[in-house]
Amino acid sequence: MNNIFDKIREQIFNVVQNAFKACEQKGTLPHVQISDMSVEVPRERNFGDFSTNVAMQVSKQTKLPPRKTAELLSGEFDFTGTYIERTEIAGPGFINFYLSRDWLYDCVRIIQEKRERYGEVDLGKGMKVNVEFVSANPTGPLHMGNARGGALGDCLASVLKKAGYDVTKEFYINDAGNQIEKFGMSLEARYLQLVLGEDKVEFPEDGYHGEDIIEHAKAYFSQHGDSLMDKPSEERRRILVDYALPINIQRIRDILSAYGIEYDVWFSEKTLHDNGDVKRVVDYLTEKGYTLEKDGAIWLNGEKLGLEKDEVLIRNTGVPTYMAADIAYHYNKLVTRGFDLAIDLWGADHHGHVARMKAAITPFGLKKEQLEIVLFQLVRLFRNGELARMSKRTGKAIALEDLLEEVGRDAARFFFNLKSAGSHLDFDLDLAVKQSNDNPVFYVQYAHARICSMLRKLAEEGIRGKPVQEVDLTLLKEKEEIELMRKLSEYPEEIALSAKTLEPSRLTRYVMEVAAGFHSFYNACRVKGEEEELMMARLILVDCTRIVIRNILELIKIEAPEKM
RNA sequence: GUGCCAGUAGCUCAGCUGGAUAGAGCAACGGACUUCUAAUCCGUCGGUCGGGUGUUCGAAUCAUCUCUGGCACGCCA
Numbered sequence: 001m002n003n004i005f006d007k008i009r010e011q012i013f014n015v016v017q018n019a020f021k022a023c024e025q026k027g028t029l030p031h032v033q034i035s036d037m038s039v040e041v042p043r044e045r046n047f048g049d050f051s052t053n054v055a056m057q058v059s060k061q062t063k064l065p066p067r068k069t070a071e072l073l074s075g076e077f078d079f080t081g082t083y084i085e086r087t088e089i090a091g092p093g094f095i096n097f098y099l100s101r102d103w104l105y106d107c108v109r110i111i112q113e114k115r116e117r118y119g120e121v122d123l124g125k126g127m128k129v130n131v132e133f134v135s136a137n138p139t140g141p142l143h144m145g146n147a148r149g150g151a152l153g154d155c156l157a158s159v160l161k162k163a164g165y166d167v168t169k170e171f172y173i174n175d176a177g178n179q180i181e182k183f184g185m186s187l188e189a190r191y192l193q194l195v196l197g198e199d200k201v202e203f204p205e206d207g208y209h210g211e212d213i214i215e216h217a218k219a220y221f222s223q224h225g226d227s228l229m230d231k232p233s234e235e236r237r238r239i240l241v242d243y244a245l246p247i248n249i250q251r252i253r254d255i256l257s258a259y260g261i262e263y264d265v266w267f268s269e270k271t272l273h274d275n276g277d278v279k280r281v282v283d284y285l286t287e288k289g290y291t292l293e294k295d296g297a298i299w300l301n302g303e304k305l306g307l308e309k310d311e312v313l314i315r316n317t318g319v320p321t322y323m324a325a326d327i328a329y330h331y332n333k334l335v336t337r338g339f340d341l342a343i344d345l346w347g348a349d350h351h352g353h354v355a356r357m358k359a360a361i362t363p364f365g366l367k368k369e370q371l372e373i374v375l376f377q378l379v380r381l382f383r384n385g386e387l388a389r390m391s392k393r394t395g396k397a398i399a400l401e402d403l404l405e406e407v408g409r410d411a412a413r414f415f416f417n418l419k420s421a422g423s424h425l426d427f428d429l430d431l432a433v434k435q436s437n438d439n440p441v442f443y444v445q446y447a448h449a450r451i452c453s454m455l456r457k458l459a460e461e462g463i464r465g466k467p468v469q470e471v472d473l474t475l476l477k478e479k480e481e482i483e484l485m486r487k488l489s490e491y492p493e494e495i496a497l498s499a500k501t502l503e504p505s506r507l508t509r510y511v512m513e514v515a516a517g518f519h520s521f522y523n524a525c526r527v528k529g530e531e532e533e534l535m536m537a538r539l540i541l542v543d544c545t546r547i548v549i550r551n552i553l554e555l556i557k558i559e560a561p562e563k564m
Numbered sequence: 565g566u567g568c569c570a571g572u573a574g575c576u577c578a579g580c581u582g583g584a585u586a587g588a589g590c591a592a593c594g595g596a597c598u599u600c601u602a603a604u605c606c607g608u609c610g611g612u613c614g615g616g617u618g619u620u621c622g623a624a625u626c627a628u629c630u631c632u633g634g635c636a637c638g639c640c641a
Contacts, residue, residue: 036581044584053583059621066621091584092622137641178640206640297639308567308637315639322641351568352636377569377634419577422569424634426576431590439603440589446603454600509578512589523596523605564603 002114003121003492004107008050009039011082012097016054022076029072032061041490048088048096049103055093066093104485105473111488111544112468119491119551123499124165130333131157133345134256135172138248139183140210142255142400144379145347148425150400151416152376153345154261155504158555163499168264168339171256172329175245176270177322182207184237187244190217191236195226211396216244255401260409260557272328278320281328282313290363305359327360334366343372343502345421351375374502376421383429407432410558414441417508417556440512444549445561447515450522451546452562458528458539465539475537480524484517484541488548504556511552518545 016037023029037054055070062069070089077087083099090096111118133153136146154169161167174180186207193201194217203209220243228236249266256263272278282298285291292301296316300323302309313324333342346353354375358368381388381398389397403412411432418440419425431439458464476485494510497503527538553560 038583040583042584043579043587047584051584056583056621094584174641182640295639299639312639317639319639321639326641347635348569349635350641353641354568375569423577424570428576431576442603443589446601450601450604457600506578509588516588519604520606522600523602526600528600564601 002110002118004103004110004489005493008083008099008103011084012039012050012052013037015077015079015082015084016052016073016095018078019073019076023072029062029064029069032058034058041486042094042096047090047094049099050097051090051094052097053094055089055095059093069093070095101474101477101482104482104489105476107489108473108476108485108540108544109468111547112540115547116551116554118547119495120162120164121492121496121499122164123496124160124163127165127340128168128338129160129165129341129343130168130170130337130339131160131343131345132170132172132333133157134252134261135174136252137174137179138245138252139179139208140212140248142252144381144398144400144403144427145376147259147400147403147412148376148379148416149345149347150256150259150261151413152374152421152504155413155417155507155556156343156345156374156502158557159495159498159504159507162495162555165499169262170265170267170333171252171263173249173266173268173270175249175268176273177320177325180241180245181237183213183244184241186213187217187220187240188233188237190214191221191228191240194218194221195229212248216240216247220244255404258404258409259400260413267329267332269325269329272325272332273320277332278324278328281331282320282324285313285327285363288363300356300360302356305356305362307356307359311356323356323360326357330357330361330371331364334361334370335364341370341372343374345374345376348375348377372502374421377424379416379425379427381427381429388429410445411439411441413556414444414508414558417505420503420505441558442564444511444515444553445559446564447518448546448549448553448560449562449564451518451542451549454527454542455539455546456562461528463528463535463539465543466536468540471536471540472533473537473540475534476541478521478525480517480521481538481541484521484545487514487517488544491548491551507552508556511549511556514545514548514552518542518549521545 017034020029020032020034024031034054034057036057037052038057039050039052042048042051055073056066058069059066064072067089070093074087074089074095077084079085083103084097085100086098088096088098114120131153133156134142134146134150136142142150157167157169182204185204186209189201189203189207190213193203207213217240220240228239231239253266282291285300286298290301290304291298291313292310293299294310297312298314299310300307300313302311311323312321313327314320330342333339354373357373358371361371362368381403407415407429415427415432416425432441476482490510494507498507521541525538527535527542529535530538550560
């Protein structure tokens with residue numbers, strides 16, 4: 001048993017179920033089917049350690065007021081072999097369970113035994129999951145949307161791993177299609193401007209206007225001179241793209257790596273075109289009657305898939321659209337490579353694509369649920385209380401690179417993981433760099449450093465912890481100690497919930513609560529200088545706290561400093 | 565115009581598969597360092613959960629209408 005919550009839920013469920021049976025035998029209650037019985041930690045401490053709503057849930061079946069049902073059940077409760085000491089009926093019919101503190105001490109023992117593996121749950125049961133995130137166009141620098149998506153995706157992948165999923169992290173390189181055409185066009189125009197003079201060559205209106213395009217052209221020119229001038233335009237563009245694209249991709253890899261993100265797979269869109277997958281997928285859809293021809297193009301039949309409108313798959317020029325490639329890509333993930341589930345993180349501006357993408361995989365015998373899209377809202381940066389659009393350094397739109405330089409990796413990752421994906425994020429640049437009490441990053445890191453410092457100080461005096469089996473944990477009974485143990489006990493639950501809801505941000509908020517619990521404990525209780533037995537018990541508790549904080553910081557890839 | 569997301573304390577946000585008196589941080593105010601790190605802690609103040617109606621034992625949570633903000637509606641991705 002590594003999740004104390006599961007154990008307690010099981011105990012409470014059994015106690016309740018046996019009570020129902022006893023009532024049924026006595027004839028005081030009819031036979032009931034227990035469904036939707038919740039066992040939760042109540043909001044208020046004086047409502048007990050755990051509480052269930054079962055009496056309310058079955059009120060329709062018992063045809064009795066919930067409180068009455070609760071009373072009848074309570075009369076039959078048998079707590080033998082459980083943590084439960086007593087119960088109370090409260091409110092509209094809640095049954096509140098008051099537990100012996102042994103459950104907390106057992107939890108401490110679990111943490112001591114599991115160490116860095118504490119928090120693992122087997123929700124995924126080895127299910128193969130592909131988490132795809134960032135997947136930025138390799139035609140320019142990474143922006144704030146990529147930064148948020150990166151932090152969320154990376155942490156989600158870590159959480160899913162911890163929850164027992166077999167996770168693959170993936171970056172989809174959009175190295176084919178329209179934007180690459182534009183990239184080539186833009187590079188060519190800059191190159192020609194360089195050779196012929198800026199005013200001699202007009203820059204395409206819908207080209208990429210960024211400084212980086214000019215830099216690529218300059219760099220190529222300085223290495224190869226005007227050798228491209230006697231080549232046909234098409235070849236010239238291809239050569240320039242072949243030159244600049246790998247540089248951009250490498251740059252993206254480097255910045256993401258500095259951001260703490262390492263992918264398992266870098267998947268090239270181009271390979272899907274080159275090996276015929278895109279064509280095959282469209283042909284299959286056509287064969288099965290999911291496409292129609294209109295104006296010389298091949299469209300995905302919206303009506304047949306329950307969509308609002310049709311979508312072009314193959315343009316009348318014969319060139320496939322992004323949609324066609326995306327279908328082939330998801331086919332590749334879910335069929336060719338056999339992932340049970342694909343999770344994509346997209347900026348909220350792509351929400352219109354969600355329904356069609358999920359629908360588009362169904363003709364292949366896949367279920368819509370096998371593709372989960374996590375949408376995240378866009379980011380606004382604030383500096384000096386004002387909307388910050390531009391980088392201090394470059395005067396251009398703020399890139400991930402600029403953000404890392406300004407606030408650092410820890411703050412960036414922490415802040416992007418603080419708010420749920422669905423809420424708009426206002427990122428306070430000043431707060432993120434502030435080394436003070438209102439910066440949550442430091443708050444958590446400080447708790448960890450403080451613990452390490454305590455352990456160091458004790459070690460200097462030759463005091464070291466004992467194995468938990470030799471320690472009397474029942475000495476931990478101060479309010480702050482109890483609260484801290486409770487908080488630590490929730491960790492596996494938090495992992496499970498984060499994984500279920502695909503919301504890694506709750507873990508960031510949770511670790512702040514752990515840190516708060518520790519700081520309160522620290523101010524209320526001493527370790528060093530206390531009587532030996534108590535000191536040893538508290539040492540265990542402090543060590544458990546260190547384990548959990550470090551565990552989570554590692555998971556969200558934020559440094560856990562031993563000194564501050 | 566249609567669709568999606570959001571609207572909760574002065575600010576930033578949790579809570580949303582219906583549950584008890586709606587929470588946290590920041591800000592404001594008042595306290596706590598001769599003792600393991602005060603980057604900390606303790607306390608006070610702060611709310612018509614955008615508004616209306618409905619569903620029910622019970623609604624911040626579900627339905628519906630409405631207001632406000634963001635986004636999307638392309639042979640772009």
